[in-house]
Amino acid sequence: MTIPFSAVEAAKMIKTKKISAIELTTEAFSAIKNVELSVSACITTLENEALDRARVVQTRIDAGEAHSPLFGVPMMVKDNICVKGVAATCGSKMLGNFTPPYNASVYERLLEAGAILTAKTNLDEFAMGGSTETSYFGVTKNPWDVTRVAGGSSGGSAAAVASGETFYALGSDTGGSIRQPCSFCGVSGIKPTYGAVSRYGLIAYASSLDQIGPIGADIRDCAAVLSIITGKDPKDSTSVEQSAGLDEDLSSMIAETDPIDIAGMRVGIPADYFGDGLDNGVKAAVMNAAKILEGLGASLVDIKLPLVKYAVPAYYVIACAEASSNLSRYDGVKYGFSSGETENLDQLYVNTRGEGFGAEVKRRVMLGSFVLSSGYFDAYYKKGLQARELIQRDFFSAFELCDVILSPTAPTVAYKIGENISDPVKMYLGDIYTVSVNLAGLPAVVIPCGFSDDMPVGMQLTGRRFDEKTLIKTAWAFQKNTDFHVKRPSIWKEGVK
Amino acid sequence: MTIDDELIKYVEDLSKLRLSHEEREQAKSDLTAILGYIDTLSELDVGTAEGLSHPFKFVNCFRDDVPAASADRDIILLNAPRKKDGCFIAPKTVE
Numbered sequence: 001m002t003i004p005f006s007a008v009e010a011a012k013m014i015k016t017k018k019i020s021a022i023e024l025t026t027e028a029f030s031a032i033k034n035v036e037l038s039v040s041a042c043i044t045t046l047e048n049e050a051l052d053r054a055r056v057v058q059t060r061i062d063a064g065e066a067h068s069p070l071f072g073v074p075m076m077v078k079d080n081i082c083v084k085g086v087a088a089t090c091g092s093k094m095l096g097n098f099t100p101p102y103n104a105s106v107y108e109r110l111l112e113a114g115a116i117l118t119a120k121t122n123l124d125e126f127a128m129g130g131s132t133e134t135s136y137f138g139v140t141k142n143p144w145d146v147t148r149v150a151g152g153s154s155g156g157s158a159a160a161v162a163s164g165e166t167f168y169a170l171g172s173d174t175g176g177s178i179r180q181p182c183s184f185c186g187v188s189g190i191k192p193t194y195g196a197v198s199r200y201g202l203i204a205y206a207s208s209l210d211q212i213g214p215i216g217a218d219i220r221d222c223a224a225v226l227s228i229i230t231g232k233d234p235k236d237s238t239s240v241e242q243s244a245g246l247d248e249d250l251s252s253m254i255a256e257t258d259p260i261d262i263a264g265m266r267v268g269i270p271a272d273y274f275g276d277g278l279d280n281g282v283k284a285a286v287m288n289a290a291k292i293l294e295g296l297g298a299s300l301v302d303i304k305l306p307l308v309k310y311a312v313p314a315y316y317v318i319a320c321a322e323a324s325s326n327l328s329r330y331d332g333v334k335y336g337f338s339s340g341e342t343e344n345l346d347q348l349y350v351n352t353r354g355e356g357f358g359a360e361v362k363r364r365v366m367l368g369s370f371v372l373s374s375g376y377f378d379a380y381y382k383k384g385l386q387a388r389e390l391i392q393r394d395f396f397s398a399f400e401l402c403d404v405i406l407s408p409t410a411p412t413v414a415y416k417i418g419e420n421i422s423d424p425v426k427m428y429l430g431d432i433y434t435v436s437v438n439l440a441g442l443p444a445v446v447i448p449c450g451f452s453d454d455m456p457v458g459m460q461l462t463g464r465r466f467d468e469k470t471l472i473k474t475a476w477a478f479q480k481n482t483d484f485h486v487k488r489p490s491i492w493k494e495g496v497k
Numbered sequence: 498m499t500i501d502d503e504l505i506k507y508v509e510d511l512s513k514l515r516l517s518h519e520e521r522e523q524a525k526s527d528l529t530a531i532l533g534y535i536d537t538l539s540e541l542d543v544g545t546a547e548g549l550s551h552p553f554k555f556v557n558c559f560r561d562d563v564p565a566a567s568a569d570r571d572i573i574l575l576n577a578p579r580k581k582d583g584c585f586i587a588p589k590t591v592e
Contacts (some may be wrong), residue, residue: 313535335576350515369511385548441552
């Protein structure tokens with residue numbers, strides 16, 4: 001029996017008794033054991049707990065309670081999302097010994113939907129980075145070429161899906177942290193609209209930008225996860241009820257009843273995203289994707305997003321300002337790492353934070369403190385917020401001309417480990433096509449659309465606020481007519497028996 | 498914008514961080530380069546934009562005033578580095 005790539009297909013097999021949740025979980029650990037030493041996608045693996053959980057889930061399946069599209073399917077969670085009783089390190093020495101006493105709301109929802117957690121995945125420390133090289137627990141490697149980065153900060157989640165260690169995983173996205181690793185690893189992902197998914201239990205980085213979202217083998221798997229985790233949560237006052245019609249569309253995608261029709265869809269092409277700095281191979285793959293969408297009946301529309309060059313500066317001002325505030329909670333008193341006995345409280349703070357945070361986190365906390373400080377607030381923080389407003393207005397104007405916006409996800413394919421880590425400005429510029437989406441609070445999906453230098457290229461589709469449905473429909477139409485998303489690295493043990 | 502010794506010390510204090518000499522030199526150079534790049538924002542004419550601290554305008558939402566159980570004290574203290582008699586231990590802060 002061949003285990004499918006797709007989580008939705010795996011759930012169908014469970015429902016039709018072709019395989020049990022216990023057998024599928026055992027297979028998942030066989031894959032983890034095959035590739036984890038090469039890829040290092042996980043921080044904590046939970047084999048005994050997962051098998052115990054699989055037995056419980058299988059009992060519910062046998063009782064006819066498999067009501068979700070992913071019931072009984074093994075999955076992973078990024079290690080900045082809280083799971084009760086399981087370490088949540090956030091990739092940091094600071095939280096190396098932290099065990100959350102509660103579940104994130106997204107995990108509660110997935111538990112109810114029959115999820116089986118197999119591992120917590122690696123990330124850049126406090127989700128600050130684009131390569132998963134800043135994790136205290138080591139570098140995650142790209143399954144397509146283990147000398148290259150997996151991207152970040154959800155590099156562990158993307159690499160685990162790409163290497164077949166898991167069917168799907170949760171990531172988080174503050175400036176591209178779901179989308180860029182999906183592009184680098186050749187998998188699919190969704191950064192939901194701000195407010196679409198509860199942030200309760202997500203360890204905060206930049207609260208006006210952070211969103212949790214799914215990473216999967218194809219966009220249908222991601223849509224299935226999103227349908228479970230989206231919605232209002234009383235524990236997160238910024239979450240809202242939304243996504244009307246997502247469930248109906250998903251049901252039709254799962255049953256494969258209706259053909260996906262994108263005839264007449266207006267796909268915006270922003271010339272400002274295809275200029276200097278974009279790798280030629282990436283550009284060619286994304287432009288080819290535009291032609292494929294046109295061939296499926298969509299019309300291509302030239303649009304302008306001229307403020308893209310201000311997006312990275314505005315993002316780093318705002319994200320670091322919020323981070324400096326959010327990370328002030330790490331004081332060596334309440335939880336996490338503590339430097340030990342000191343003479344006074346101030347010494348405890350500086351020692352704990354000096355020893356507990358890594359270089360990139362310190363850099364961002366200091367940058368954030370600086371832009372918020374007296375004398376510099378107006379020139380940096382306020383200006384960043386004003387730029388953010390203009391960037392959002394740019395998107396609103398663009399959506400008067402088009403339904404979705406097609407762009408590259410990152411300027412390059414995955415680069416070599418160590419190549420950019422010592423040059424923060426170069427590293428930050430890698431976020432140029434993703435951060436605007438977070439600043440504007442919009443949804444975006446990334447799906448594979450080709451290869452350059454034998455590495456995967458992902459295209460980004462950005463949509464109107466709470467219009468995940470149109471993005472998913474467009475991405476699924478693309479994937480139904482192409483095979484980029486079913487290509488797997490050689491490390492993948494295809495057809496595990 | 499150049500980050501000199503005085504400014505880096507000020508930022509360390511604000512951030513409640515203490516850097517080693519090597520870290521401080523690296524931070525000065527990194528932050529100067531990053532702020533140099535961020536300074537491109539100064540070219541942008543923001544007109545009458547007030548600024549967006551949140552992606553969308555949220556209205557404060559209030560839950561119903563219904564009493565509910567507080568978190569258990571032992572659970573809150575579970576991850577405390579130092580604790581005693583149901584309390585966190587911190588260095589003495591008053592003379």
